[in-house]
Amino acid sequence: MKKVLLTGDRPSGQLHLGHYVGSLKNRLALQESGEYDCFVFLADVQALTDNFDNPQKVRDNILEVALDYLAVGLDPTKTTLFIQSLIRALPELTVYYLNLVTVARLERNPTVKAEIAQKEFGPSIPAGFLCYPISQAADITFCKADVVPVGIDQMPMIEQCREIVRSFNQIYGEVLKLPEAMLPPAGAAQRLPGITGNDSKMSKSLNNGIYLADDEKTLRAKIRQMYTDPAHLRVEDPGHIEGNTVFTYLDVFAADKAEVQRLKEHYQSGGLGDVKVKDYLFEILNAELRPIRERRIELAKEPGYVMQVLKDGSAKANEVAEATLAEVRKAMRIDYF
Ligand code: TRP
Numbered sequence: 001m002k003k004v005l006l007t008g009d010r011p012s013g014q015l016h017l018g019h020y021v022g023s024l025k026n027r028l029a030l031q032e033s034g035e036y037d038c039f040v041f042l043a044d045v046q047a048l049t050d051n052f053d054n055p056q057k058v059r060d061n062i063l064e065v066a067l068d069y070l071a072v073g074l075d076p077t078k079t080t081l082f083i084q085s086l087i088r089a090l091p092e093l094t095v096y097y098l099n100l101v102t103v104a105r106l107e108r109n110p111t112v113k114a115e116i117a118q119k120e121f122g123p124s125i126p127a128g129f130l131c132y133p134i135s136q137a138a139d140i141t142f143c144k145a146d147v148v149p150v151g152i153d154q155m156p157m158i159e160q161c162r163e164i165v166r167s168f169n170q171i172y173g174e175v176l177k178l179p180e181a182m183l184p185p186a187g188a189a190q191r192l193p194g195i196t197g198n199d200s201k202m203s204k205s206l207n208n209g210i211y212l213a214d215d216e217k218t219l220r221a222k223i224r225q226m227y228t229d230p231a232h233l234r235v236e237d238p239g240h241i242e243g244n245t246v247f248t249y250l251d252v253f254a255a256d257k258a259e260v261q262r263l264k265e266h267y268q269s270g271g272l273g274d275v276k277v278k279d280y281l282f283e284i285l286n287a288e289l290r291p292i293r294e295r296r297i298e299l300a301k302e303p304g305y306v307m308q309v310l311k312d313g314s315a316k317a318n319e320v321a322e323a324t325l326a327e328v329r330k331a332m333r334i335d336y337f
Contacts, residue, residue: 005036006145010047011061015068016209018192018202024072038079045084049129066306071296076309086314089321093138100167111156137161142321144177172331197227197245223282228274235273
């Protein structure tokens, strides 16, 4: 039997290059390996935990992220693509798991802690937000996922899920699968800075991202705006490559490492202008993004098809979820009839 793989994204914005190098590329490789039964989903319920007052944003991004998925090559014949809120067993599993976790443990979750600080909730943390790691454990366990490809920031979520699984199995019997996190392969970009540099990752709110949906003109303009070396004022001046976003991107995307090395040396000794390096980066990124962009444009003409993919995938995920739920209810002695 194949191993089960599950991962997902919050539909709170289009996917950007950070998602592409940090997770989508790896997902594609895993899909193509044929070694896994793959589930990839749109975590709309989780997106609503911090966007509950903006449901239209989440709604709109269901189609946007689904377009990103299909455009990069997630293939509905190989990967089950579904919408979290359509899987009714998930909130039910979440309710049962709530008993297995203390509030103190939730408050200690480093990812949740960081988000609470960042969102400035103060003492007014919505219960739904605090509990989203429990809902995430339901996401992971409904299909008995063996592996969960995620970024390093999601490690605490997987750890918390594992605690829930151990606790459930110990109390009610061995029903749930203990999942493993799968980090991006060594050498893959762990984290891509935004175009404004300063070491923060790409995000919608910081307005520093390059999106898979960006057209060629936008891509060129964003690369032209990229943060380089503020001390590199004249072409003849020696420039710095440390913290220089354009070189960081070249390290990630350029196949010709020798050419990048040559450019770095030239830049450091002076005589190489930012625009030249930026145009080189543009050519490389554009070559990689063009086919994705073109597929996305074609797919966007058929929103009905894209939504049908999600509907069919959700029906399939539901069958799997109902089977697990029946086992869970039996183990919990609430299988009355
Ligand atoms: N928390 C993840 C994120 O913010 C999204 C997510 C929700 C997820 N449920 C999941 C990822 C289950 C992996 C497995 O990106």
